[in-house]
Amino acid sequence: MKRLMHTCLPTFVFDARAEAERELADEIVALVRTKPETVLGLATGDTPVGVYRDLHRAHVARAVSFARASTFNLDEYLDLARDDPRRFRRWMEAHLFQHIDLPPENAHLPESTSSADDPVTVAERYEAAIRAAGGLDLQVLGIGRNGHLGFNEPGSSRASRTRVVDLHPLTRADAAGVFGGLEHVPKRAITMGVGTIFEAARLRVLAFGARKAEIVRRTLHDPMTSAFVSTFLREHGDVKLFVDREAAAQILDEHRAR
Ligand code: PGA
DSSP states (O other), X not given: OEEOSSOSSOEEEESSHHHHHHHHHHHHHHHHHHOTTOEEXXXXXXXXXXXXXXXXXXXXXXXXXXXXXXXXXXXXXXXXXXXXXXXXXXXXXXXXXXXXXXXXXXXXXXXXXXXXXXXXXXHHHHHHHHHHTTOOSEXXXXXXXXXXXTTBOTTOOTTOOSEEEEOOXXXXXXXXXXXXXXXXXXXXXXXXXXXXXXXXXXXXXXXXXXXXXXXXXXXXXXXXXXXXXXXXXXXXXXXXEEEETTTTHHHHHHHHHO
16 A cells, blocks of 8 residues: 555555455444444445445454444435335445444434435434434545535535435436436435535545546546535545555556656
């Protein structure tokens, strides 16, 4: 692992993504061991999957218990049936929750569970629940190819709070495979806001693979702009960006050219 010098936010390049995943999982385990009531912010998708695998392993090895921890996920689709397997809650159960001893009532997502739920009220209650839990100690983040954090799509303000959002065309296109066609991808979601995410004490951001090389370069080198929400990350006081060599390719090229 190598720390890049002179970047606007602390950036660490790993030879393989598995090393980055281990580094973050080790940090989370250390945090939960020192503070069993840790409040974790979690993300879904391909990016964090290895971190959850390593947390599962650590739990099996009895290195950590999540019995007093709680979790808040970044986002959830709207307009999917409660038992739809593509809900992020189902994904979290399959990849993490069913493998660890986190009490089910401590695992939160910004979800409406029946058509009678008003999504605006769900979003407001989510903010209140995070506050009541004492705030997020550490938020795990991926970066979308359009720079989104959670479902804070291009144009989201730095001050935005948990709310209902329309999904960006690129986000929906990226999800088309999972849904068996673009026409089946939900159009709306509830996401924590940028302001909500930035209140986490630590932000740990992961980006892997060649398809993230351009957005990683923009995140570090573009002027701050809501057109690429990830450019706001440099404003957080305790943020780290973990990338593999493929995702770092464009920034490594620029560093070499200097
Ligand atoms: P991915 O997406 O993990 O599917 O690459 C990251 C994101 O969109 O935040």
